[in-house]
Amino acid sequence: MPGVARLGSGIPLVARGRELTRLRVALDEAARGQAGAVLVAGDAGVGKTRLVDELAAVAGDALVLTGRCLDVGETGLPYLPFTEALGQVREAGLLDVAARPALGLLLPELALPVGPDGGRAVSGLPSVLIGRRPEQDVGQLRLFDAVHGLLGELAEQRPVLLVLEDLHWADTSTRYLLQFLLSRLRAQRLLVVATYRSDDLHRNHPLRPLLNELVRLPAVQRLDLTPLSAIDSRSFVAALADDLPDDVVLEVAERSDGNPFFAEELIAVATCGDGRVPWTLAEVLLARIERLGADAQHVVRVASVGGRSVRHDLLRDVAGLDDVALDGALREAVQHHVLLVQRDEVYTFRHALLREAVHGDLLPGERVRLHAAYADRLASAGGRGTFAALAHHSLESHDLPRALRASVEAAREAQAAGAPAEALRHLEQALKLWPAVPGDARPADVTELVLVRRASWAAGTAGQPERAIAFARTATRIVDESDPEGAAEVWRRFAQALQVLDGNDDEMYDAVRQAWRLVRERPASYARAWVLAVWAAALRQDREYAEARERAELAVADGRASGAESAVADALTTLGLLEEPEGEVARAREHLTAAVACAMEADAAGTELRARYFLGLHHYDLGELAEAARVFDEGVARARETGLTWSSYGLELRVLHVLTGYYTGGWDGAAAAAEPPGLRVSSTVSARLAAAGTHVTVSRGEFEQAERMIRELRSDWHRDLQIALITGGTGAELALWRGQPEVAVERVADAIEWSGREREWSLAGIRLAALGIAGYADLAARARRRRDRPAEDAAVAAGRELLAYARTTAELGTPRTGRLGPEGLAWLARAAAEESRLTGPGDPGAWLAAVDGFGYGAVFEQAVCRWRAAEALLAVDRREEAVAQLRPAAAVADRLGAEPLREALDLVARRARVALRDTAPRDRVDPFTPRERSVLELVARGRTNRQVGEELYISEKTVSVHLSRIMSKLGASRRAEAVANAFDRGLLDLPE
Numbered sequence: 001m002p003g004v005a006r007l008g009s010g011i012p013l014v015a016r017g018r019e020l021t022r023l024r025v026a027l028d029e030a031a032r033g034q035a036g037a038v039l040v041a042g043d044a045g046v047g048k049t050r051l052v053d054e055l056a057a058v059a060g061d062a063l064v065l066t067g068r069c070l071d072v073g074e075t076g077l078p079y080l081p082f083t084e085a086l087g088q089v090r091e092a093g094l095l096d097v098a099a100r101p102a103l104g105l106l107l108p109e110l111a112l113p114v115g116p117d118g119g120r121a122v123s124g125l126p127s128v129l130i131g132r133r134p135e136q137d138v139g140q141l142r143l144f145d146a147v148h149g150l151l152g153e154l155a156e157q158r159p160v161l162l163v164l165e166d167l168h169w170a171d172t173s174t175r176y177l178l179q180f181l182l183s184r185l186r187a188q189r190l191l192v193v194a195t196y197r198s199d200d201l202h203r204n205h206p207l208r209p210l211l212n213e214l215v216r217l218p219a220v221q222r223l224d225l226t227p228l229s230a231i232d233s234r235s236f237v238a239a240l241a242d243d244l245p246d247d248v249v250l251e252v253a254e255r256s257d258g259n260p261f262f263a264e265e266l267i268a269v270a271t272c273g274d275g276r277v278p279w280t281l282a283e284v285l286l287a288r289i290e291r292l293g294a295d296a297q298h299v300v301r302v303a304s305v306g307g308r309s310v311r312h313d314l315l316r317d318v319a320g321l322d323d324v325a326l327d328g329a330l331r332e333a334v335q336h337h338v339l340l341v342q343r344d345e346v347y348t349f350r351h352a353l354l355r356e357a358v359h360g361d362l363l364p365g366e367r368v369r370l371h372a373a374y375a376d377r378l379a380s381a382g383g384r385g386t387f388a389a390l391a392h393h394s395l396e397s398h399d400l401p402r403a404l405r406a407s408v409e410a411a412r413e414a415q416a417a418g419a420p421a422e423a424l425r426h427l428e429q430a431l432k433l434w435p436a437v438p439g440d441a442r443p444a445d446v447t448e449l450v451l452v453r454r455a456s457w458a459a460g461t462a463g464q465p466e467r468a469i470a471f472a473r474t475a476t477r478i479v480d481e482s483d484p485e486g487a488a489e490v491w492r493r494f495a496q497a498l499q500v501l502d503g504n505d506d507e508m509y510d511a512v513r514q515a516w517r518l519v520r521e522r523p524a525s526y527a528r529a530w531v532l533a534v535w536a537a538a539l540r541q542d543r544e545y546a547e548a549r550e551r552a553e554l555a556v557a558d559g560r561a562s563g564a565e566s567a568v569a570d571a572l573t574t575l576g577l578l579e580e581p582e583g584e585v586a587r588a589r590e591h592l593t594a595a596v597a598c599a600m601e602a603d604a605a606g607t608e609l610r611a612r613y614f615l616g617l618h619h620y621d622l623g624e625l626a627e628a629a630r631v632f633d634e635g636v637a638r639a640r641e642t643g644l645t646w647s648s649y650g651l652e653l654r655v656l657h658v659l660t661g662y663y664t665g666g667w668d669g670a671a672a673a674a675e676p677p678g679l680r681v682s683s684t685v686s687a688r689l690a691a692a693g694t695h696v697t698v699s700r701g702e703f704e705q706a707e708r709m710i711r712e713l714r715s716d717w718h719r720d721l722q723i724a725l726i727t728g729g730t731g732a733e734l735a736l737w738r739g740q741p742e743v744a745v746e747r748v749a750d751a752i753e754w755s756g757r758e759r760e761w762s763l764a765g766i767r768l769a770a771l772g773i774a775g776y777a778d779l780a781a782r783a784r785r786r787r788d789r790p791a792e793d794a795a796v797a798a799g800r801e802l803l804a805y806a807r808t809t810a811e812l813g814t815p816r817t818g819r820l821g822p823e824g825l826a827w828l829a830r831a832a833a834e835e836s837r838l839t840g841p842g843d844p845g846a847w848l849a850a851v852d853g854f855g856y857g858a859v860f861e862q863a864v865c866r867w868r869a870a871e872a873l874l875a876v877d878r879r880e881e882a883v884a885q886l887r888p889a890a891a892v893a894d895r896l897g898a899e900p901l902r903e904a905l906d907l908v909a910r911r912a913r914v915a916l917r918d919t920a921p922r923d924r925v926d927p928f929t930p931r932e933r934s935v936l937e938l939v940a941r942g943r944t945n946r947q948v949g950e951e952l953y954i955s956e957k958t959v960s961v962h963l964s965r966i967m968s969k970l971g972a973s974r975r976a977e978a979v980a981n982a983f984d985r986g987l988l989d990l991p992e
Helices: 017-031 046-059 080-091 103-107 139-158 171-181 207-214 228-238 246-256 260-272 281-290 294-306 312-321 323-335 352-360 364-379 386-396 402-418 420-436 448-459 465-478 484-499 504-518 525-540 544-564 565-584 586-602 605-621 625-641 648-663 667-675 680-697 701-712 721-737 742-757 763-786 788-810 821-834 843-854 859-875 880-896 899-912 930-940 946-950 956-970 975-984
Strands: 004-006 012-014 038-042 063-068 160-165 190-197 220-225 309-311 339-342 348-350
Touching: 012 246, 017 038, 017 046, 017 160, 017 190, 017 220, 017 899, 038 046, 038 899, 046 139, 046 160, 046 190, 046 899, 080 160, 080 171, 139 160, 139 171, 160 348, 160 843, 171 190, 171 207, 190 504, 190 975, 220 364, 220 667, 228 246, 228 260, 246 625, 260 281, 260 402, 281 294, 281 352, 294 309, 294 312, 294 323, 294 348, 309 312, 309 586, 312 348, 312 364, 312 448, 323 348, 323 448, 348 352, 386 402, 386 420, 402 448, 420 448, 448 465, 448 484, 465 484, 484 504, 484 525, 504 648, 525 544, 525 565, 544 721, 565 586, 586 605, 605 625, 605 648, 625 648, 648 667, 648 680, 648 859, 667 680, 680 721, 680 742, 701 721, 721 763, 721 946, 742 763, 742 788, 763 788, 763 821, 821 843, 821 859, 843 859, 843 975, 859 880, 859 899, 880 899, 880 946, 930 956, 930 975, 956 975
Parallel strands: 038 190, 038 220, 063 160, 160 190
Antiparallel strands: 004 012, 309 348, 339 348
């Protein structure tokens, strides 16, 4: 029959040719190095699984990996679909956990051996679980990086098709990992196909916001699988059972409402029953069950309580049948297409709707008894996910004490698996059960306070700071002050949780004082040292320098006396910061360097990153950009090693790594480092990094992308002041390059007004003012050309007002050091130079001073000032001096790929009839840029995009962009064709 294809099961695939073609095209594109993802949406039973099964069947030599989500009530395993997919990779002999030890979180049986500290190398657990390591994060993103890296490595060998089914049941960690992967689809030979039930997505379903974000990614497309039309439904029914009378075919087609699964079940009833066609899907499905024998019906009903999939041994024990009777019942259920046999003696319902219908038909008492039987069996079982399943069945059978104990253990297991969101869910369940369980039936090794503290830690790790604060606040209400050190730790943790979000200063100080009240009269201890350290840091932030120094010195003394080296490191960092306002540069550096060493010795990763951040910022403020870049690079590497890449100071280090890379001319590395994690829980993280990355995007002339990013980031200004300050400036720069000075001054005014709501931020304020003056200078020049004197006067007045603002702001110094460093002075010099353009071509002396100001290492900003200096010099006929500024500026623009600046310099050069570049005769014209030639030569040597990026210190995305340009210049559609064409045209020598 035309338009009908048959799957391996013999069930026809009707009217899905267009959808299957889209999937095959996406797979073909992935095989050519254009990674993508397709989200397949449709009602239950509409044929999503059949469609992806057909795609897998025609995937050719692609490696097909599949995983399925289960209802949260059925399994406690986070990352279940990815665990299943990795299991298939392992079975194919393609998995090397030693190369990526974090994968041991998904496959614990392959995890690295236990280390000398008693913990696995792949997992960092909170102090409340394994001892006192308050600075260690779970390293969830380390796991994400490992999965992403493994898929990329597999895709280098052959195309990979990753199928994830039933996303509507995905746990939180699975959703986060999926978003992480899809946001990084670039040039890998990878296609991800994920299915979900659209009819299950109620308004508050957690998958909804994720889908809204995923469909905005350029590599992601959505495919809606709609019900079959009336004609296609009749074709489907006729193809499935061609011996049915026409009137029955018509009735089944109409009754099924275009749902293939419903139609299939209706046909089974029509061909095996009394000729009556049931009206509802539940009736149809239960009619199939009623055709089974008594034992088979019993086994199916027992299996429905166990979940979509049930192990043979578990089913045997709960069903209470001997092996002969059980085997017969299972064989009958399989033959009647109720259950399917999976690997490892696991039985699965053929369709989730079938399981739901059977489970829904159980009597309440029968359901409770079966849940209790499962709980009894699981209580003596082991294996991953057992505690979560035990908690579920115990709760459903109203055994609250056992549900409480199992929830506590399930939280431990989820935390160890790098799934803090699931750990939080189990802890919240335990806290709900706690009041309902008698004291003697509660777990002996935990208290309500411990559970609340764990929940606070898990919430913070899962990216939910508001809930972390709420739990920490609850902990202070139930704390037992008979243990002063323990109670002080609770209050201190509450203070630190409050520091994450703005606007909590009063409550944070109150928490610190409460902690100090508890330990003030006690001898030196870990708790006392840390309370003092946190208090000192908060006081320094508020410029209470004398009191901060006193607290920090006490913290160092207490920490050394009690062996709390992590608190010593934190306090040394604060002391280093306190030396800077006093101009004690050497002592500040000494304290900060000692803090890094002390934190490393104490294995206090979070404190170490804080010290590295401020040490790098110390060099940055002094204009020692090369040394600052080195410190930030090392800090980013340490954050990656310790699993703290996206922690608070891990982020701060990464942002400054991007900014120093931009200023020193390492734009490829800066662009790669600015790539955000793509995690919805880390929206502030993404916004901060994206904001930093707009420096490179704007300066390279990627205007459309920059405009989109800056407009989107405007809605994130309330999250973090730095987002406003950075994008206010880059947005103004973008408008200036695009010839929109009126937009530039509006964006500057917006950012200055916004920053004024929070606090003075002198360096950013001076930069914003300089860019605003540049906008008014362009507006004044436009008004002069139009002979609009009022408009010119208004622009000049506004520009001079901004210069006054810059100078007033400069007098305040920076909030951290109380004075301006080389960067602030350079921007102040540029503001004065821009002011000289308000009434003419500009003052050469002012612009040369700005050039000198940026000579501390900000190569691009210096090149911009050279451009303006050359214009001013040409205006007073100092041509030779102008050329001396234009040529080095052009060299910088060429090297960095700064297209807007290069065009501006070329325009000035043409007007002055100056040759900026070597024009000596050449044997041939090289169509490639130096970077493109480097990429092409490595590709010719057989390097993959990832290997090229590693050798050239650029991202895979950047390699892909260069390669696309190379292929376009050579008229090629594939890498190999591009290399061959380059050889044929004599543009590439044979590799040695």
